[in-house]
Amino acid sequence: MKILVTGGRGFVGKKISQKLFELGHDVETLSRSDAGSNNTKIKHHKLDLSKKINDVKIFEGVDCIIHTAAKAGVDGNYSDYYSANFIGTVNLLQASKECGVQYFIHTSSPSVVFSGKAIRDGKEDMPYISSRISPYSYTKSIAEKKVLSSNRRDFATVALRPHLIWGENDPHLLPKVINRHKMGKLKIIGNGLNKVDLTHIDNVVHAHILALDALIRGKPIGGRAYFISQNEPVLLWKWLNSIFSKVGLDAVESNLSLPKAYLVGTVAEFLWKILPMKSDLPMSRFVACQLAQDHWFSSEAARKDFGYEPILSMQEALDKTMPWLKTLN
Secondary structure, three states, X not given: OEEEEEOOOOHHHHHHHHHHHHOOOEEEEEEOOOOOOOXXXXXXXXXXXXXXXXXOHHHOOOOEEEEOOOOOOOOOOHHHHHHHHHHHHHHHHHHHHHOOOOEEEEEOOHHHHOOOOOEEEEOOOOOOOOOOOOHHHHHHHHHHHHHHHOOEOOXXXXXXXXXXXXXXXXXXXXXXXXXXXXXXXXXXXXXXXOEEOOEEHHHHHHHHHHHHHHHHOOOOOOXXXXXXXXXXXXXXXXXXXXXXXXXXXXXXXXXXXXHHHHHHHHHHHHHHHHOOOOOOOOOOHHHHHHHXXXXXXXXXXXXXXXXXOOOOOHHHHHHHHHHHHHHHO
């Protein structure tokens, strides 16, 4: 099949495109950046999806689009998230339909159901986020809804929601946590006993391949969203401290209550909005909730509908990733 992967230079998009290439598919990638050091055998297109697509030649002959491109983060202007995550998705859906693309896999996020409350064994029937407390989560939610509502008999769409993706060459999650700890700016939020899902990149890629295969075989998964998890929620702060120990850092012991962290986030968001701050937002209301509360999800629907099971356990994933993590300190 000819498959176009958006966000092809990113952590997830690059891994998916490489796996598809290994499986023998005709793979091309797309992002707003140049090709860089990507696999030179994979053709890359530079395109800003948030702009109107006047030339759809890139999409001609494409059988499937895997849409991983997104603006992630906890600070910045809402309009930037809206353009990248919603308008970009709308433009891509339109181009897909014009060019006869058959399958569309949208890489979404469990944060689309963020409510500010703890989530334990979350299922797909949870309601979407209703506030703009997190520009990323809200714009990903309206993009996901657009994708799923676009599902047709001749244009099958599905959304996958992997949670807190990590692994070798992860540019965001663990490197940022480790760096923040090295700077002495990391505190346990809440009582330190919250459980969370963290999903290794190999399992995320595996889920996308399985979903694509299910669509090709005509399984009735079109128009649906699926949580993709490790199926092994961990005590977040205990897990992080075990990693810190392995990379030669002290354990995090100081803590801040959730109400205080939430207040800090509220004030920080206000100041970063009205002042020309150049540094990263130190805390947000969304991050405070994520660091203090349970948030783990069931991938039972994905197992039942297209056979998803993690191919790496948490321990296997950590063993694979640890040599790289040690290079960060």
